[in-house]
Amino acid sequence: MSSVSGSPAFQAVEGDEEVIIGLEVHCQLDTKTKLFCGCSTDYRDDGPNTHVCPICLGLPGSLPAVNRKAVEFALKVAKALNCRVLEESEFSRKNYFYPDLNKGFQISQYDKPLAVEGWLRIEGDDGEKTVRITRVHMEEDPGRLVHKGGADRPKYTLVDYNRAGIPLIEMVTEPDIRSPKEARRFLNKLRATLEYLGVFDSEKEGSLRVDANISIQPRGWFEAHGKGMEGRGRTEVKNISSYKGVEKALTFEITRQKNLIRRGQRLETATRHFVETRGVTTASRSKEMEQDYRYFPEPDLVPLRVSDWCERIVLPELPDARQNRFMDEYGCSYNHARTLTGDLRVAEFYEKVAAVDPRIAATWVADTLLGELNYRDMNIAKVSPSHFIELLQMLKEDVITDKSAVEVLRVILDQLAEGCQCEAPSSCVARLNLAKTADDGLDAVIEEVMREHPQAVEDFHNGRKEALNFLVGQVMRKTRGRVDPGDVNRRLREILPPGGT
Amino acid sequence: MGIFAFSAPDPCNAFITRIPEAEYGDGKLAGVSIAVKDNISTKGIQTTCGSKILEGYVPPYDAHVVELLRAEGAAILGKTNMDEFGMGTTTENSAYGPTLNPADRERVPGGSSGGSAAAVASGMVRMALGTDTGGSIRCPAAFCGIVGMKPTYGRVSRYGLVAYANSLEQIGPMAANVPDISLLMGVLTCHDPRDSTSIIAPYTHTPDPDIHGLKVGVPEEYFGKGVDPRVASTVWEGISLLERLGAEIITCRMPSMDYALAAYYVTCMSEASSNLARFDGVRYGPPADPKKQWHESFQERRRDGFGKEVRRRVMLGTFALSSGYYGKYYAKAQSARRNVAADFSRLFSEVDVLAGPTMPTIAFRLGEKSDPLSMYLSDILTVPANLAGVPAISVPCGKVDGMPVGLQIMGRWCADERVIDVAYAFEEGVSA
Numbered sequence: 001m002s003s004v005s006g007s008p009a010f011q012a013v014e015g016d017e018e019v020i021i022g023l024e025v026h027c028q029l030d031t032k033t034k035l036f037c038g039c040s041t042d043y044r045d046d047g048p049n050t051h052v053c054p055i056c057l058g059l060p061g062s063l064p065a066v067n068r069k070a071v072e073f074a075l076k077v078a079k080a081l082n083c084r085v086l087e088e089s090e091f092s093r094k095n096y097f098y099p100d101l102n103k104g105f106q107i108s109q110y111d112k113p114l115a116v117e118g119w120l121r122i123e124g125d126d127g128e129k130t131v132r133i134t135r136v137h138m139e140e141d142p143g144r145l146v147h148k149g150g151a152d153r154p155k156y157t158l159v160d161y162n163r164a165g166i167p168l169i170e171m172v173t174e175p176d177i178r179s180p181k182e183a184r185r186f187l188n189k190l191r192a193t194l195e196y197l198g199v200f201d202s203e204k205e206g207s208l209r210v211d212a213n214i215s216i217q218p219r220g221w222f223e224a225h226g227k228g229m230e231g232r233g234r235t236e237v238k239n240i241s242s243y244k245g246v247e248k249a250l251t252f253e254i255t256r257q258k259n260l261i262r263r264g265q266r267l268e269t270a271t272r273h274f275v276e277t278r279g280v281t282t283a284s285r286s287k288e289m290e291q292d293y294r295y296f297p298e299p300d301l302v303p304l305r306v307s308d309w310c311e312r313i314v315l316p317e318l319p320d321a322r323q324n325r326f327m328d329e330y331g332c333s334y335n336h337a338r339t340l341t342g343d344l345r346v347a348e349f350y351e352k353v354a355a356v357d358p359r360i361a362a363t364w365v366a367d368t369l370l371g372e373l374n375y376r377d378m379n380i381a382k383v384s385p386s387h388f389i390e391l392l393q394m395l396k397e398d399v400i401t402d403k404s405a406v407e408v409l410r411v412i413l414d415q416l417a418e419g420c421q422c423e424a425p426s427s428c429v430a431r432l433n434l435a436k437t438a439d440d441g442l443d444a445v446i447e448e449v450m451r452e453h454p455q456a457v458e459d460f461h462n463g464r465k466e467a468l469n470f471l472v473g474q475v476m477r478k479t480r481g482r483v484d485p486g487d488v489n490r491r492l493r494e495i496l497p498p499g500g501t
Numbered sequence: 502m503g504i505f506a507f508s509a510p511d512p513c514n515a516f517i518t519r520i521p522e523a524e525y526g527d528g529k530l531a532g533v534s535i536a537v538k539d540n541i542s543t544k545g546i547q548t549t550c551g552s553k554i555l556e557g558y559v560p561p562y563d564a565h566v567v568e569l570l571r572a573e574g575a576a577i578l579g580k581t582n583m584d585e586f587g588m589g590t591t592t593e594n595s596a597y598g599p600t601l602n603p604a605d606r607e608r609v610p611g612g613s614s615g616g617s618a619a620a621v622a623s624g625m626v627r628m629a630l631g632t633d634t635g636g637s638i639r640c641p642a643a644f645c646g647i648v649g650m651k652p653t654y655g656r657v658s659r660y661g662l663v664a665y666a667n668s669l670e671q672i673g674p675m676a677a678n679v680p681d682i683s684l685l686m687g688v689l690t691c692h693d694p695r696d697s698t699s700i701i702a703p704y705t706h707t708p709d710p711d712i713h714g715l716k717v718g719v720p721e722e723y724f725g726k727g728v729d730p731r732v733a734s735t736v737w738e739g740i741s742l743l744e745r746l747g748a749e750i751i752t753c754r755m756p757s758m759d760y761a762l763a764a765y766y767v768t769c770m771s772e773a774s775s776n777l778a779r780f781d782g783v784r785y786g787p788p789a790d791p792k793k794q795w796h797e798s799f800q801e802r803r804r805d806g807f808g809k810e811v812r813r814r815v816m817l818g819t820f821a822l823s824s825g826y827y828g829k830y831y832a833k834a835q836s837a838r839r840n841v842a843a844d845f846s847r848l849f850s851e852v853d854v855l856a857g858p859t860m861p862t863i864a865f866r867l868g869e870k871s872d873p874l875s876m877y878l879s880d881i882l883t884v885p886a887n888l889a890g891v892p893a894i895s896v897p898c899g900k901v902d903g904m905p906v907g908l909q910i911m912g913r914w915c916a917d918e919r920v921i922d923v924a925y926a927f928e929e930g931v932s933a
Binding site for chain 1: 540541542548550555558560561562564659660661662663664666667668694695696697698771772774775777778779780781783784785791795796799819822823824827831
């Protein structure tokens with residue numbers, strides 16, 4: 001692709017520019033067997049080259065046969081992304097040499113992809129927006145190289161073909177994304193959608209890979225010139241394998257490109273690699289991007305005619321629908337509903353615990369639990385819904401205060417994080433003596449505090465309101481938060497002799 | 502059940518690998534000696550495709566057809582010589598030396614299934630499996646004086662056949678007579694879900710020599726430029742025999758023949774360039790040099806491991822698929838191919854089978870076809886059937902200069918039975 005950068009028309013002043021981003025997202029489809037053979041896809045905990053057969057090893061003479069389930073999964077994705085499924089699509093060979101590529105070509109789709117022209121609604125920087133999907137196609141994952149003896153200058157390299165033949169779905173967007181944050185949101189929405197469909201497991205290591213195309217153009221240039229992004233040169237950042245990584249890589253790339261523009265340097269269209277550990281992108285050899293893949297139709301497979309099949313597929317409830325239902329059915333706020341439905345596991349967790357009290361549950365899952373999990377980098381799958389129900393129940397029945405509930409939650413999560421069997425919330429409350437102090441007990445504590453701080457009592461009597469806060473604080477301290485500060489305040493006002501003035 | 506002791510001498514170099522004591526079982530082929538072309542995977546038996554790059558490669562699995570042979574009790578006696586990866590018309594392009602023609606050891610047996618043909622023709626085995634991408638079964642059958650058949654594309658599973666040109670090639674039977682071809686067809690045509698191009702059409706036919714009223718088309722192009730007049734007249738005599746047996750002979754035209762050879766070579770070279778990419782030194786052949794950059798060592802492996810003809814075809818195929826040339830070559834070849842198929846369907850609406858010579862000449866002398874283009878031209882009469890995917894058989898039909906000549910009969914898509922009937926009628930008619 002040629003670059004027409006550097007022409008005076010594009011020397012826009014800083015601040016009058018916009019960022020144009022398009023993504024190519026590859027996700028592993030969560031089928032039981034590989035795309036073209038019967039080997040299991042559950043290879044992650046097993047030794048190298050243990051999930052292989054003549055077909056996924058590409059042994060001479062072996063032939064691919066399409067996994068029906070993988071096609072069904074891909075059709076679900078196409079439908080959920082509002083795509084048009086082509087009457088006839090076909091597999092093509094993408095020819096290139098690489099040691100992880102067992103056949104010297106990858107079976108992919110080229111000019112007749114499975115589906116085209118879709119869209120996905122996301123929350124953009126300026127409210128809701130639509131990101132158009134150019135195409136959705138299927139392909140096989142190559143093997144994996146394991147470098148031994150130093151990452152920079154490996155002594156030797158081993159090849160593991162366990163991953164070879166895992167079904168991938170590639171989804172390409174139009175250049176509709178305008179910031180790294182939007183890119184992250186798009187990916188989150190896409191991940192949620194795929195997980196709702198039951199075709200993708202984002203928890204599996206290496207299940208997502210993203211290539212991002214990014215360029216910085218004078219504002220309005222893109223609208224005027226449209227697709228092709230042939231203004232200033234663009235960068236294709238390859239090898240991004242995490243959701244956070246996409247935002248990081250794009251942010252880095254924007255800074256890098258802006259610096260070049262500021263210095264008046266020409267921006268060449270180029271391929272760069274994202275180095276996750278350092279958070280930077282590095283230049284790739286230009287040779288790699290000039291590669292000619294010599295695509296041609298895979299003669300060992302017959303064309304797919306699956307548009308009728310796609311029409312018969314009934315999709316499950318997707319994130320947007322679930323968000324609306326959470327607002328209607330549980331009375332969740334828009335923000336809570338969005339947070340709760342943004343991740344399938346969270347949504348399902350919420351639905352399991354909502355019965356206690358949908359509003360309390362929404363606050364406690366969306367705000368407290370997710371925050372605590374995020375802090376510990378933990379997954380909600382580890383948390384037992386029944387334990388959480390117990391906790392919500394105690395909150396609802398006023399057995400513990402909010403503060404105690406947070407403490408119990410933290411104790412339990414810490415236990416889980418250490419891989420221990422966690423205790424039930426009720427036994428945790430009992431062990432730490434966190435149950436709310438009964439009113440008569442409260443009076444005793446208040447009297448004790450009044451005895452110990454006669455000066456504060458005197459001050460309050462003399463009209464110094466802040467003395468009351470001090471006394472509330474002392475009571476809270478003595479009860480270690482087992483009482484509600486509101487209750488203490490009320491009771492103190494009843495007991496204390498009325499203030500002067 | 503038993504052991505077949507295989508000790509027959511091999512003066513023509515028909516075999517690359519021999520099994521001195523071959524086990525066999527019960528079934529339709531109990532104890533029948535069969536040779537398998539060396540591009541068909543055999544579990545535990547080296548499969549080289551006639552190439553140095555696969556020397557020592559022992560597949561861990563059997564091709565579908567080999568499973569079928571074993572299930573029917575055949576004694577597999579070895580793997581036969583061939584042009585490297587099937588690329589040739591003479592069986593001279595083998596890393597394991599040329600195979601000689603049993604009828605005259607100064608001449609080639611034809612190719613690329615020359616080893617299989619020589620093994621049958623010299624009586625070393627009763628039957629053999631060959632593969633036919635552009636005539637590789639029919640050509641050596643014609644040159645060695647045996648029967649060889651390329652079935653309808655899809656009737657025999659290609660699972661385990663080391664691909665040269667996937668969209669053109671079929672595994673097929675080679676034998677001394679038509680009933681043996683028919684017997685083998687009955688075993689080989691078993692649907693295989695592992696081959697997506699496999700069709701469900703089992704062959705359960707018994708050859709019927711009655712061809713009264715059969716319409717036999719004879720394309721003028723099959724007797725045109727480049728066809729040795731002595732071969733032409735021998736084949737015409739054969740066709741008149743069919744007429745005497747009750748068939749009606751109708752001359753016809755096949756204009757797409759002008760483009761058939763070009764379409765064939767562009768297609769097979771393109772597919773080959775991709776199929777052979779896996780031989781990069783990482784998994785097969787001598788290991789790549791770890792001190793070198795991977796692309797450098799790939800280049801070395803491929804330069805040293807492949808023969809000249811293979812390198813030529815890989816390079817031409819790579820070129821034909823390159824960006825900017827794809828439309829000029831590969832895409833155009835596919836449209837020419839559709840024209841050939843259209844010619845066949847037009848002709849088959851008027852006639853039942855087509856007949857003509859299998860090869861334009863008798864077997865070449867060793868080394869005679871040193872110029873690749875003249876070798877390519879000799880495939881002109883066999884490639885149309887591959888381009889259209891229709892069945893075609895070659896049966897012995899007299900001799901020229903003491904060398905066998907083949908009569909080729911081509912039939913409608915999936916009418917392998919009819920093609921075998923005509924060949925059987927002819928074979929019976931000749932011996933009557």
